Amino acid sequence: NAGVTQTPKFRILKIGQSMTLQCTQDMNHNYMYWYRQDPGMGLKLIYYSVGAGITDKGEVPNGYNVSRSTTEDFPLRLELAAPSQTSVYFCASRDGLGGNQPQHFGDGTRLSIL
Amino acid sequence: GEDVEQSLFLSVREGDSSVINCTYTDSSSTYLYWYKQEPGAGLQLLTYIFSNMDMKQDQRLTVLLNKKDKHLSLRIADTQTGDSAIYFCAESIPGSARQLTFGSGTQLTVLP
Numbered sequence: 001n002a003g004v005t006q007t008p009k010f011r012i013l014k015i016g017q018s019m020t021l022q023c024t025q026d027m028n029h030n031y032m033y034w035y036r037q038d039p040g041m042g043l044k045l046i047y048y049s050v051g052a053g054i055t056d057k058g059e060v061p062n063g064y065n066v067s068r069s070t071t072e073d074f075p076l077r078l079e080l081a082a083p084s085q086t087s088v089y090f091c092a093s094r095d096g097l098g099g100n101q102p103q104h105f106g107d108g109t110r111l112s113i114l
Numbered sequence: 115g116e117d118v119e120q121s122l123f124l125s126v127r128e129g130d131s132s133v134i135n136c137t138y139t140d141s142s143s144t145y146l147y148w149y150k151q152e153p154g155a156g157l158q159l160l161t162y163i164f165s166n167m168d169m170k171q172d173q174r175l176t177v178l179l180n181k182k183d184k185h186l187s188l189r190i191a192d193t194q195t196g197d198s199a200i201y202f203c204a205e206s207i208p209g210s211a212r213q214l215t216f217g218s219g220t221q222l223t224v225l226p
Contacts, residue, residue, distance in 0.1 A: 042217050100145055102147060105149075106156050108156050
């Protein structure tokens with residue numbers, strides 16, 4: 001089972017460049033999330049989506065954009081990369097049918113902005 | 115406000131029990147989770163507990179919840195070197211998206 005797949009696994013960007021982090025899941029989950037993890041810190045929620053066409057801001061949305069045109073895909077866009085966005089980014093998905101359904105995580109994208 | 119706190123480091127000897135502690139602040143939390151993160155990998159769900167339970171046991175893992183003190187613990191029996199990882203506790207906030215608030219993680223090191 002593929003689960004949650006993130007691409008790329010690693011990327012180095014220059015300040016001011018843009019890129020899209022891809023996330024796709026094959027579990028037909030309605031809920032999807034983007035987190036960032038800074039060294040020695042827990043995960044902070046950037047954006048989330050409760051279904052195709054619906055997105056909302058999390059705790060740290062500045063500098064990012066998302067879209068959710070299909071159930072499977074939830075890309076995260078960085079328009080003007082800044083050093084503060086150097087982090088590990090995790091995508092997660094969840095089945096919305098039951099309150100006890102856990103979030104399933106991808107393996108992460110390690111992004112460095114130089 | 116929402117805040118989840120964990121101690122940063124724990125070292126144990128192989129074969130001993132490990133206890134990782136977590137405190138949370140949101141009394142409306144419905145589910146509390148423990149995730150494991152190995153180096154270079156994503157988060158793997160270990161176990162979870164519903165807020166109306168005191169304890170949950172799953173093989174070598176025992177979760178204890180003290181709702182009055184907002185304290186959660188994860189006990190790993192017979193800790194092995196393969197258990198070395200970062201352990202995150204997370205609380206699920208009621209709402210349309212059931213967002214998770216994570217602690218900063220506890221780095222467990224198992225010594226031979």
